Amino acid sequence: MKKKLVALGLSALVASTLMAKEIKVGVLQPLTGPIAAFGQKTLDGIKLIHEKYNKLPNGDTIKLVVVDNQFDKIQTVNGYKRLASGENVVAIEGPLASSMALAIKRFADNTKTPTVTQIATNPRVTQGSKYITRACFTDDFQGKVAAVYALKHNLKNAVVVFDMKQDYSVGLAKAFMNAYRKGGGKILKTLFINSGDKDFNAQVAQIKKLNPEFIYTPIYAPEEGLFLRQLRAAGVNAPVMGGDGIADPGLLKKLAGKAANGVMYTDHFDAAKAPTKLSAEFIKDFKAKYGRVPSAFAATGADGYLLIYNAIKKCNTKANSNNLAQFKSCVNNAVRHTKNLEAVTGYLTIDPNTGNPINKPAVIEKIVDGKTQFVELVKP
Template sequence: MDKRKALGIAMSLMLSAGVVAGCGGGAKETGAGADKKPAGGSGDTIKIGENLELSGGVASYGQSLSEGLELALEEINKEGVNGKKFEVVKVDNKSDPAEATAGALKLISQNKVVTLVGAATSTSTLSQVQIAEKNKIPLITPTGTNPDITSKAGKVNDFVFRTCFIDPFQGTVAANFASKELKSKNAAIFTETSSDYSKGLAKAFEESYTKNGGKVAAKEAYVKGDTDFRATLTRIKAANPDFVFLPGYYEEVGLIVKQAREIGLNVPFMGGDGWDSPKLIEIAGAKALNNTYITNHYSVEDKDPKVQKFVSAFKAKYKDKAPDGFAALGYDTGYLLADAIKRAGDVDPVKIKEALASTKDLELVSGKITIDAQHNPIKSAAILEYKDGKQTFKMKVNP
């Protein structure tokens, strides 16, 4: 554990005990409402804290989420919610769990937000869970898929929710696709050692894949920040797999796929939503990504009118930029929160939490969702295939 992380945890425990009056933290704060105001904002505003990865290793995720959330809140604020409009305080957690901890402390103790949104990754979300629980402030992660975020060892975290599906579902969908659609019998699994997301997906994939009758030919791991994977990929190739499951984030994934193709490892690769970034194509190259697949939350090719309305609005706001899955989930998180506050009839965090927990059949861009007893949405997943540098819709899988 590095010193910054230790400091963040210590600060969290101090705030939980009620002895911290305010924390500066190391996270960078931007956006309107950075000054101190009464809890929840002024009389006509609803103040929420955005704690996302706006810089650092997975900045692409945080930036997409922020853009999607901003678009949603702009639309919602045209009419408002119960006579109020959203005001957002942004914190850049720099893709660092310790910074996410500091950011959550600052947003709650100094900015007096009524809800936290973020982080993009599971590890940086997990670093905020205790803070949200102790301070009774709802925390919604748009894309943190690790099951422990909302429920661990049978205990539900009362104030923590998510807009995305969870790793066991995503891993099972990938395993079934590999077994039944690609007819894989002999897979390799390549994970990142420090990522809760990567390890959770790998575990779910292996359990379902072997249950389907498949065998795991090789299991290898890499360290975040590695750039040369050729030796490990050579070992994987020697095991003669017919499929490689690679649950990781786009920075390493792009290099791994590129180098795999360079050594002649041309079998199908598949990962989760962590691949979903325009940067992936820049890193790996369009040709190398042929014959690769991901599980994701939606597809821009979905003909559903709600999806196409969102895609058009996003492109209009962001200079014809196509929204990825992170942008869609940022957008959906805005509408999930607005729906809960409208039904709560108040900006009291406890009432917002209760309304979030009772969400049922809410129509969003990524599908109709109902929040289950573990505070996870019951929703479908999409499988996408990369063809010549573009994501193409393959199929939708219902829960």
């Protein structure tokens, strides 16, 4: 009898193993191109958290299907279509940048594919979409944080430098200017650049003439580094603050040298201030694996995956995973109704109507010799 029970147990185990399925999750990130460093850091965070959370209670496993969108709108759309239709993933994490997320917005809705962008901050990314959710705050809040900081430090006039080609940059500049003016600040001038520019002497000359008390630069790190070098070389020493698009102290030091020192930016996470137990474990494991502390890109990358994993785990007991459309619908609904999920940047609760996190705080960081220095935590 005992042998029969053992045999039955082994049979059940074998049957369970044979029945276990592989569930695919797409990852769409810029792994080459001008912001490849951001995409790689994000992927590092996703891969690390996936190593820990890839098995489901019923034995199914989650496989990542990674596609490089090259920070290019055409490649982003093609990559998204490949994942949603060709690879038949149940969800997609990405794209990283706001302009790329906006490029795939209608395809997310058309294919009814749950999509989590971990760090695309432009408010329009989720507006009117039922299938795009974000794991981060929006530029409405990020811009206000910068404006409040400047005014609190009695910096009452400013110049804003932004990138006309990037939705992220345009939206964040607008959010900052609205909040700054409402608080009594004066915008002396808005100056435009374009992605890929290397010569900013014309803009720097105007800034020097205006002599502002504060300079706001919601642009990306490749342009920021060169701008800072030319700005400081011209003798302009006014405080400079950017958004999370310049959250790459190593690249800024490489491009700007000592001119990067003192530059501030708003961000999503500081590894010195672990907000949850899971966060502390993630930081420890990240250091052990990669030999460095995780950036906000790695942290929000992990958060985006956790939102998807948590939803899949719920749906694996409720929806028929053999019916892809039904399963995707369940996953999307579960992502949108996430409540108090322990994640790396804090506890995540998603507003099901907007697809945005509720009460997501920001941190202000300062660059010192190629590293970040915590300035303050700002809550909504």
